[in-house]
Each structure stands twice: as C-alpha cells, then as structure tokens.
Amino acid sequence: MNKYIVxxxxxxxxxxxxxxxxxxxxxxxxxxDLSLVYSEVPAYSWAMFTTNKACAAPVTLSKSHIQDQxxxxxxxxxxxxxxxxxxxxLSDAYEMATVTASALNIAPQNVIVSSTGLIGLxxxxxxxxxxxxxxxxxxxxxxxxxxxxxxxTTDAHLKTIAVQVTIDNxxxxxxxxxxxxxxxxxxxxxxxxxxTTDANIDxxxxxxxxxxxxxxxxxMISIDGDTSTxxxxxxxxxxxxCNNELNANHPEVQSFANAxxxxxxxxxxxxxxxxxxATKFIEVQVVNSNTLASAKLAAKSILxxxxxxxxxxxxESNWGRILCSIGYSGAQFDVDKLEISLVGDNKETIKIVENxxxxxxxxxxxxxxxxxxxxxxLVDFKTGSQNSIAxxxxxxxxxxxxxxxxxx
Amino acid sequence: MNKYIVxxxxxxxxxxxxxxxxxxxxxxxxxxDLSLVYSEVPAYSWAMFTTNKACAAPVTLSKSHIQDQxxxxxxxxxxxxxxxxxxxxLSDAYEMATVTASALNIAPQNVIVSSTGLIGLxxxxxxxxxxxxxxxxxxxxxxxxxxxxxxxTTDAHLKTIAVQVTIDNxxxxxxxxxxxxxxxxxxxxxxxxxxTTDANIDxxxxxxxxxxxxxxxxxMISIDGDTSTxxxxxxxxxxxxCNNELNANHPEVQSFANAxxxxxxxxxxxxxxxxxxATKFIEVQVVNSNTLASAKLAAKSILxxxxxxxxxxxxESNWGRILCSIGYSGAQFDVDKLEISLVGDNKETIKIVENxxxxxxxxxxxxxxxxxxxxxxLVDFKTGSQNSIAxxxxxxxxxxxxxxxxxx
Numbered sequence: 001m002n003k004y005i006v007x008x009x010x011x012x013x014x015x016x017x018x019x020x021x022x023x024x025x026x027x028x029x030x031x032x033d034l035s036l037v038y039s040e041v042p043a044y045s046w047a048m049f050t051t052n053k054a055c056a057a058p059v060t061l062s063k064s065h066i067q068d069q070x071x072x073x074x075x076x077x078x079x080x081x082x083x084x085x086x087x088x089x090l091s092d093a094y095e096m097a098t099v100t101a102s103a104l105n106i107a108p109q110n111v112i113v114s115s116t117g118l119i120g121l122x123x124x125x126x127x128x129x130x131x132x133x134x135x136x137x138x139x140x141x142x143x144x145x146x147x148x149x150x151x152x153t154t155d156a157h158l159k160t161i162a163v164q165v166t167i168d169n170x171x172x173x174x175x176x177x178x179x180x181x182x183x184x185x186x187x188x189x190x191x192x193x194x195x196t197t198d199a200n201i202d203x204x205x206x207x208x209x210x211x212x213x214x215x216x217x218x219x220m221i222s223i224d225g226d227t228s229t230x231x232x233x234x235x236x237x238x239x240x241x242c243n244n245e246l247n248a249n250h251p252e253v254q255s256f257a258n259a260x261x262x263x264x265x266x267x268x269x270x271x272x273x274x275x276x277x278a279t280k281f282i283e284v285q286v287v288n289s290n291t292l293a294s295a296k297l298a299a300k301s302i303l304x305x306x307x308x309x310x311x312x313x314x315x316e317s318n319w320g321r322i323l324c325s326i327g328y329s330g331a332q333f334d335v336d337k338l339e340i341s342l343v344g345d346n347k348e349t350i351k352i353v354e355n356x357x358x359x360x361x362x363x364x365x366x367x368x369x370x371x372x373x374x375x376x377x378l379v380d381f382k383t384g385s386q387n388s389i390a391x392x393x394x395x396x397x398x399x400x401x402x403x404x405x406x407x408x
Numbered sequence: 409m410n411k412y413i414v415x416x417x418x419x420x421x422x423x424x425x426x427x428x429x430x431x432x433x434x435x436x437x438x439x440x441d442l443s444l445v446y447s448e449v450p451a452y453s454w455a456m457f458t459t460n461k462a463c464a465a466p467v468t469l470s471k472s473h474i475q476d477q478x479x480x481x482x483x484x485x486x487x488x489x490x491x492x493x494x495x496x497x498l499s500d501a502y503e504m505a506t507v508t509a510s511a512l513n514i515a516p517q518n519v520i521v522s523s524t525g526l527i528g529l530x531x532x533x534x535x536x537x538x539x540x541x542x543x544x545x546x547x548x549x550x551x552x553x554x555x556x557x558x559x560x561t562t563d564a565h566l567k568t569i570a571v572q573v574t575i576d577n578x579x580x581x582x583x584x585x586x587x588x589x590x591x592x593x594x595x596x597x598x599x600x601x602x603x604t605t606d607a608n609i610d611x612x613x614x615x616x617x618x619x620x621x622x623x624x625x626x627x628m629i630s631i632d633g634d635t636s637t638x639x640x641x642x643x644x645x646x647x648x649x650c651n652n653e654l655n656a657n658h659p660e661v662q663s664f665a666n667a668x669x670x671x672x673x674x675x676x677x678x679x680x681x682x683x684x685x686a687t688k689f690i691e692v693q694v695v696n697s698n699t700l701a702s703a704k705l706a707a708k709s710i711l712x713x714x715x716x717x718x719x720x721x722x723x724e725s726n727w728g729r730i731l732c733s734i735g736y737s738g739a740q741f742d743v744d745k746l747e748i749s750l751v752g753d754n755k756e757t758i759k760i761v762e763n764x765x766x767x768x769x770x771x772x773x774x775x776x777x778x779x780x781x782x783x784x785x786l787v788d789f790k791t792g793s794q795n796s797i798a799x800x801x802x803x804x805x806x807x808x809x810x811x812x813x814x815x816x
Contacts, residue, residue, distance in 0.1 A: 086765050310808050
C-alpha cells in the first residue's frame with residue numbers, strides 16, 4: 001500500500017486545476033465572498049446534496065448539471081444562500097452558471113453553482129456577475145487559499161488540504177476545501193465541501209467513492225441536528241496525473257481510496273472542530289454490531305442527544321443518558337451484552353458500562369478524563385462485526401447564547 | 409353533546425377507586441415516594457409504554473400484565489427507576505407486584521408496576537416492601553393529592569385533574585395524574601401518566617381510545633427529544649358509574665371521548681409547561697396537509713430543532729429556521745404554497761412566510777408577540793385537510809446549566 005502524504009495546498013494543487021477567491025461586494029465586511037474552481041479540461045465529477053425538501057435554488061440547478069458527470073467549473077458565493085427565493089432564485093442560479101461559462105468559454109451545463117449565507121434574500125446579481133468576471137481573471141494554480149476564504153461565512157478557521165499518493169509511479173494529488181459553520185448566524189446554511197483531483201479515474205467508480213465516503217464522513221457529523229437547505233459535497237477528477245484508470249480492479253485503488261477518505265474525513269472533522277460554542281470534540285465509535293445500520297443509528301443518536309451533549313459540557317460521566325440514547329435510536333442490540341467506555345486523548349480507557357449495567361468505575365478518573373478536549377465514547381455491542389464512527393461536539397452555554405441572539 | 413366539567417380531584421375521584429401516597433424512605437428528602445391506585449373491582453385497563461429498547465424492568469413486567477386488560481392496582485415508586493438493573497431488577501419488579509397483590513388480596517397479574525428516578529441503582533426492597541404495606545393501609549377516596557405527590561421527582565408542580573360528564577343520565581368521572589420532569593437530574597426517566605374512570609366501557613374501545621389519545625397528546629410533546637427508559641401511560645375503567653357500555657356506537661360516546669381527550673391533553677401540556685429552564689410554552693399547528701403523517705412529522709421537527717428553540721428563547725422571528733426544520737422532517741409538502749404565521753396569546757396573528765418566501769412583516773410587532781410566554785407557530789401546507797398539533801418549549805441557558813451540572 002502506498003501511503004499518502006499531506007502537502008501545503010488545496011483545490012488547485014492537483015494538475016490542471018486553477019482557483020480563485022475575490023470580494024464581489026455581497027459581504028459588507030469586505031472579505032472574500034465569491035470563489036471559482038476550474039479544470040482546464042472537463043472532469044469526471046459527482047456531487048451529493050442536502051436532502052432538505054426546502055432546498056435552495058443552486059442545489060436544484062446543480063443536481064441537474066451533475067447528471068452527466070462532466071463538470072469543468074464550480075462557482076460559489078458566500079453571504080447569501082439563494083434559498084427560499086422562488087422563481088427569481090432559480091433564474092439567478094442559472095445566470096450564475098451562464099456568466100461563469102461565458103467567462104471561461106465552456107458550456108453552462110458543465111458548471112455547478114453553490115450559494116451559502118442568509119436565507120430568503122434575493123441575490124444582488126450585479127455584484128455577483130461582475131464578481132464572476134473578476135474571479136475568472138484571478139484564476140491561478142496558487143489560488144487555493146483565496147478560494148477557501150471565499151466560501152466561508154462565520155467559520156473561525158480556513159478548511160483547506162491537499163495530499164499526494166503515488167499510483168502507477170505517477171504522483172496523484174487530491175485537494176479539498178470546506179465551509180462549515182455552527183449555523184451561528186440566523187438562517188445560515190451549514191456545510192459545503194469541494195474536492196479536486198488529477199487522478200485518472202473511472203466515472204462510475206468516482207461516483208461510488210464519493211457516495212461511500214460521504215456516508216462515512218460528512219453524514220456522520222452532527223453539530224445541532226439541523227440539516228441545512230444548501231449542503232453540497234462535490235468532486236472533480238480531470239485525469240491529468242496520467243495514471244492508469246482507477247477502478248475497483250486497479251491494484252493500487254486502495255491507496256487512492258485511503259487518501260481520498262483521509263481528505264474528506266479531515267474536512268468533515270474540521271467542520272465539527274470549528275463549532276463556535278463547542279468546548280469538546282467528541283468521537284463515538286460503535287463496534288461489533290450485527291448490522292452497519294444499527295451501528296450508525298446508535299452513533300448518531302448519542303451525538304445528537306441534548307442530554308448527552310450537556311453532560312459532556314459539564315464533564316459528567318452520565319452513562320445512563322448514553323445508554324438511553326442508544327435505546328431510542330432504532331438500533332438493534334442486546335442491552336445485556338452492551339459495554340460503554342470513555343477513551344481520552346492518551347488512549348486511557350475507562351469502562352463505565354458492562355453487560356448493560358454500571359461498572360464500579362472511579363468517578364474521579366472519569367472526571368479527569370472528561371476534562372480533556374478530545375473524548376471518544378466507545379460502545380461495544382458484542383453481537384457482530386460491523387463498526388461505525390461519528391463526530392460531534394458538546395452543547396454549551398455559548399451555543400444557546402450565539403443562537404438566541406440576533407445578528408443583523 | 410354533553411360538556412364535561414372540571415372538578416377538584418384526581419385518580420380516586422371516580423367511584424370505586426382509592427389511592428394513597430406515602431414516604432417509604434427511598435427519597436432522602438422525606439417527600440412522598442410511593443403511590444398506590446386501587447379499584448375495588450378488577451377494571452378494564454390498557455397501557456402504552458416507552459419504545460426505548462433499553463426499557464426498565466417494571467416496563468417489561470407491566471407489558472406482560474396488561475395483556476389481558478384486567479388490572480386492579482397500580483404501584484409506583486419514585487426516586488429510583490429500576491432501569492439497567494439486570495435480572496435483579498426484574499425480580500424486584502415482580503416482587504413489588506406480589507407484595508402489592510398480597511396486601512390487597514388480589515392476583516399479582518392484576519397489578520402493574522412503575523418506577524421513576526435514577527437509572528442503574530438497585531431498588532432498596534426492604535423500604536419498598538414496607539412502603540407498599542403502609543400505602544395499602546393509607547388507601548382512601550381522598551388520596552388523589554398524596555398519590556400525585558408520590559410519583560413526582562423534580563417537578564415544580566403537582567399534575568392532577570378530574571372531570572365529570574353525563575352519559576345515559578349517569579355522572580361519569582375521569583381522574584388522572586402525571587409526572588414529567590425535564591430530565592433535569594442526571595439519568596432521570598421522563599414521564600408517567602395514570603388515568604382512572606368509573607365509566608362502563610367496552611374493553612376493545614378503551615384500548616383504541618388510549619392508543620388514539622396518546623398519539624395526539626403524550627406523543628406530541630417534546631422537551632429535549634430524549635425518549636426515556638420508563639415512560640408509561642395507563643388507564644383503568646371499573647364500570648361503577650353504571651352507564652350503558654360505551655363503544656363506538658354509543659350515542660354519547662363523543663362526549664366521553666372529548667372529556668377523556670381533555671384530561672390527557674391537560675396532563676401532557678402540564679408536563680411541557682413544567683419544564684425547568686423553559687421560558688416559553690410553544691404550540692405548533694400544522695394544518696391542511698395531504699396526510700396526517702406529514703403534518704405530525706413537520707410539527708415535531710419544528711419543536712425539536714435546537715435552532716428553532718434557541719431563537720424562540722431569544723425572541724427572534726427566524727422563519728428560515730422553521731422552514732428549514734420542516735424541510736428535513738420527512739414531511740411531504742409544496743414549499744411554494746407554504747405559509748407560516750406566529751400567533752400570540754390574544755390571537756394576534758402575524759404571517760411571516762407566504763408561498764414559501766418571507767412576507768414584509770413588521771419586525772417590531774413580531775418581537776413584541778414573541779415576548780409572550782405562550783406562542784403558537786401556525787404552518788399551513790395549503791395542499792390537503794389533515795391537521796396536527798404538538799407542544800414544546802424553548803432551549804434556554806438554564807436548560808444547559810441544569811443538565812450539565814451534577815446532582816448527587
């Protein structure tokens with residue numbers, strides 16, 4: 001297996017990709033608010049979108065454009081989500097695609113569009129259109145950082161990464177950037193992730209890989225259980241690394257898959273770690289379940305329980321709340337076999353539940369472990385061999401403070 | 409239609425019912441912690457229980473005893489939930505039934521058992537057993553209030569009610585009591601409701617009525633989305649009012665059903681209103697849906713969204729968060745037809761969303777309306793004729809404070 005290495009970079013690190021981020025005028029702060037990601041040749045692509053039925057106009061448009069899996073550019077604006085904007089929203093999203101296509105001399109159906117920010121306001125199309133022209137002129141192989149800045153809203157940190165892995169003795173690069181807020185602004189949409197790669201990869205396999213990875217990464221994080229109107233994860237692969245086509249039968253496919261999984265897991269975890277108000281980064285591992293579905297249900301239920309989240313904020317080892325949240329998750333398990341352990345940063349492990357009942361664990365040791373920032377809750381069903389991991393955060397005073405106050 | 413009237417009373421107000429509440433010693437505070445409800449004759453009965461797979465021992469026992477629908481006594485202890493207590497928990501629950509049966513000279517399978525309080529501790533059976541004897545001696549037609557005291561944990565207010573309605577020119581009485589905490593104590597179970605009536609009622613119809621009413625009342629309240637290990641709603645009907653048997657064809661059945669619904673809705677709302685930390689009582693009405701299922705999904709989703717709940721605490725009219733929570737609820741609706749209004753105590757109505765987009769509503773008026781304690785969110789799907797109502801509360805600083813602190 002060829003190990004991947006992390007390099008300094010982002011979405012335009014893979015060969016044949018350019019990117020840019022500029023200020024169009026939508027954000028009053030003067031910060032970047034419009035980004036472009038461009039491949040010199042049409043790239044095999046795929047994207048997954050929010051399942052929210054009140055999805056935004058750019059989601060509707062992009063769902064249609066991604067169908068043939070050929071995309072050459074992604075345009076993203078931040079500061080305005082173009083959601084709940086009716087027929088005007090749809091025509092604005094379409095105009096964003098056509099203006100981008102014309103600036104880059106490509107076909108409009110090879111452009112996907114994403115918007116993130118306030119819900120319910122019409123886009124200021126004059127600013128957006130001149131911004132797109134400006135962003136097209138600014139496209140550069142060194143544009144990753146500016147592009148990453150252009151898609152964030154209330155994020156405290158930029159989320160950008162690039163890794164390299166050798167396939168068929170060719171260097172294959174994967175770049176990525178993400179945006180994830182804690183929805184700290186009223187009516188803010190949540191997350192967005194763009195992955196680029198110069199890998200030569202089979203179209204169907206790319207689609208499979210993104211679906212599979214999204215299930216294991218972005219779909220396993222939770223900040224507050226609210227699924228936004230604008231979520232999108234998109235990948236573009238332009239083949240410029242000239243490796244033999246990657247598919248399920250390629251001898252080095254697992255090396256690529258591992259690198260791809262790492263990039264997406266890194267970005268997903270960065271979103272959770274950046275949650276304003278959060279004082280803890282929580283990993284939940286549910287292991288030895290009969291089915292993957294049950295492992296996932298239990299892991300997500302623990303991470304979305306307000307009672308578990310407040311007790312983690314309070315650094316209390318309330319095993320009863322954890323067990324209760326597994327109980328109502330819909331997961332199939334045998335409570336009499338269940339084990340729950342707390343694992344600290346240094347892998348110190350304290351088993352708090354055995355055979356579905358409390359162990360005689362040391363309350364002081366548990367209290368000390370729960371003072372750490374990174375905490376793992378390990379749940380062992382002891383009935384099968386399926387495992388699932390999910391990530392989340394605690395529920396703090398600051399979460400309530402931030403989300404109950406008005407930001408104009 | 410015969411209108412019901414509310415009288416001063418509770419579970420032993422209906423003819424032929426006695427009740428009591430005493431201090432057995434489980435609660436350190438010296439407050440009542442064990443209650444008995446007894447019918448002089450076996451009563452047609454039914455009960456619904458938590459769907460949590462990690463259900464408590466008394467739930468397992470009571471599920472079995474309720475099958476034949478003949479119950480003569482309910483014994484409830486508070487302070488210890490007898491949950492996650494393994495084989496000992498089951499034999500303790502069974503012993504509670506046999507000791508009660510022997511004190512009352514009835515059959516053990518005609519007793520149901522309920523426990524509420526801390527999870528994971530073994531019951532102190534010596535205290536419980538002598539407590540049951542004491543409670544049997546204290547049984548009285550005036551015991552409703554003491555019984556209601558014996559089942560609460562951290563509730564601020566007693567929840568007890570009785571109503572009377574005339575059926576076949578006979579006075580039929582329905583009594584009830586409930587317990588509902590905000591799960592403010594670590595590992596606390598949530599809710600419990602006991603209804604008694606002297607109505608003469610068909611066994612199958614009684615079962616139907618409780619199932620139907622529970623779906624519309626207890627199953628439509630949410631405080632924090634956590635389903636406890638011990639929830640139970642039980643009804644006993646002993647026929648002592650001597651009306652003609654109530655069933656679907658009885659000419660006055662709707663009068664009884666209305667009174668029965670009122671009692672259960674009153675107790676369900678009392679649980680939500682008693683939420684420590686809550687500053688708002690929220691009613692959500694979803695109307696004109698194509699299906700009842702979609703109306704219920706949307707109503708519950710709004711009430712369990714942390715983002716909606718924090719904005720209500722902050723008295724902000726964040727219509728985007730409400731629309732977003734409907735979008736991910738799984739409900740079928742047409743976003744372009746959707747209307748959302750806020751309704752205040754005095755029925756003042758402000759329409760904030762029309763055709764899926766924000767109206768130009770007055771922010772100051774909305775702010776003023778949201779300062780009231782009782783707020784209704786009215787969602788009109790405008791596609792059908794099915795309606796659903798749900799009740800909940802806001803998410804406040806005090807909720808986080810209470811649930812992140814340890815109470816020994």
